[in-house]
Amino acid sequence: MRRTQAERSGATTAQLLDAARELFGRDGYAATSIDAVAAEAGMTKGAAYHHFPGKAGLFRAVFVVQQERMAAALEAAAAAEPDPRAALRAGCLTFLERCLDPDFRRIVLLDGPSVLGWETVRAIEYAHTLRVLRAGMTVLHEPDGDGDLTARCQLAFGALCEAGMMLARSDDPARALPVVAAEAERLLGLGR
Amino acid sequence: MRRTQAERSGATTAQLLDAARELFGRDGYAATSIDAVAAEAGMTKGAAYHHFPGKAGLFRAVFVVQQERMAAALEAAAAAEPDPRAALRAGCLTFLERCLDPDFRRIVLLDGPSVLGWETVRAIEYAHTLRVLRAGMTVLHEPDGDGDLTARCQLAFGALCEAGMMLARSDDPARALPVVAAEAERLLGLGR
DNA sequence: CCAGGTTACATACCTTTGGTATGGAAGTGA
DNA sequence: TCACTTCCATACCAAAGGTATGTAACCTGG
Structure with a gap:
């Protein structure tokens, strides 16, 4: 299945944002790890650090x-x-x-x-x-x-x-x- | 020089509190390490963890x-x-x-x-x-x-x-x- | 269609740091 | 003086932020 780059990027960032909102909101910023957010979004840290400048x-x-x-x-x-x-x-x-x-x-x-x-x-x-x-x-x-x-x-x-x-x-x-x-x-x- | 325990404890906690106030106030909680606070107070982490339950x-x-x-x-x-x-x-x-x-x-x-x-x-x-x-x-x-x-x-x-x-x-x-x-x-x- | 280049993401690794376990020195009470 | 407690340092562990590198997916000019 062939997706355009913008679609890939958009879907990934949206999933990351949603997972981050859930974990940041539930556990707080300090108690939430990037690994946990990425895992919740179904990917690894690399994706998060590629789309965002850091935690x-x-x-x-x-x-x-x-x-x-x-x-x-x-x-x-x-x-x-x-x-x-x-x-x-x-x-x-x-x-x-x-x-x-x-x-x-x-x-x-x-x-x-x-x-x-x-x-x-x-x-x-x-x-x-x-x-x-x-x-x-x-x-x-x-x-x-x-x-x-x-x-x-x-x-x-x-x-x-x-x-x-x-x-x-x-x-x-x-x-x-x-x-x-x-x-x-x-x-x-x-x-x- | 012989000091009583209460004097030792009091002086240490006071120094720790003062150093912690300075570093927490200047750099913020997240950017301040226990080691840095203890060093600023002229001691090591052990003292801090002995007198306080954690960061x-x-x-x-x-x-x-x-x-x-x-x-x-x-x-x-x-x-x-x-x-x-x-x-x-x-x-x-x-x-x-x-x-x-x-x-x-x-x-x-x-x-x-x-x-x-x-x-x-x-x-x-x-x-x-x-x-x-x-x-x-x-x-x-x-x-x-x-x-x-x-x-x-x-x-x-x-x-x-x-x-x-x-x-x-x-x-x-x-x-x-x-x-x-x-x-x-x-x-x-x-x-x- | 395809080759070179770019984007997207995973994996391996480094470093810092909060916390703990252990050891020894200083003080205390009998 | 001698056991006991308090105080603090040192050594160590595990988690986590961040980086470097590798690889697969996409894009673009020929």
Whole structure:
């Protein structure tokens, strides 16, 4: 059976990314070996090192995929709401719900900053999740105010991440979601 | 020269903790080897493994020291202000200023959650930094309100950590401090 | 169609490093 | 003084990140 190079490469990288997401998400970055990821994907280390610049590079690729999925989910949720405030509220809910995914929490919230560095992580997020959040908050921000929108977005984002971790830790996330979401919306200036 | 066992142990652990803080803070957890820490402290691995249960255990001890120092600084800052709101404000400033220490940022904000796990980190912080923050916010919290104080503290803490990272990343932290602090105080309900 | 070159991946190997086992030196208590 | 414990160094093991090399699959110009 004759496949083109692009097909081979694409299939291999996709399998590696999927296996890496599963193992990085379940066991964490440090406890996951390249050999294990390659074995899970049905190949050996050589393939991984051929397509990615190293363990951290593979992790970074997985991280970016998570960011893309989050940004898409946020934009979809916001697009369904015509009112800016309602759209921002819906985005909050969507973010918190996606924090219930253990893979997302481990890869994006826990290991990401440590492995990739804070600046790298925020740079990637500014192209995805933080970009959508900023767009939602820009509408509600009156430019004559004294506050700094960038700082406000970033602090709100930190609070949201903490809310996501807190929510996932609770005994009954479904029941805890409203109260956590209420506090998050309050911090975003959506209160009352 | 005859030293008691407690003196030997205490001096050794103190040297190890100091060397570990320096290397963990400068190079990060993953890039720091136990051999390097022991060499920096003027001894070998054996000493480290005798006094600490492993690399993560040593890191945890360093983390706790950082937390103790932060909590002490916060309490000192708050005690100097009779007004509860002013005390909380002063605590914010103190927290942000201590975030300018690269060792603190790397150990507590970046590597801590990844190495120790989120729940362990927050449990330690609830005995130190978060305890002081909660005490400060309890005074301003009217119990008849609908909000959840625990969630509010935690989200505010997440925002503060983000503010600290953002502040340290800025070109001129001294100049950026007021604007970041203003946004942080706004999130804490101290605005206006 | 086919030969040279490139891409994709496997295998073998090196090095670092976390952790353990063992041995000896320093301190302690009777 | 003599057993016993604590403290720390040294020697060793196994796992894992990374590299070098070999080989098979694809591509391209003639």
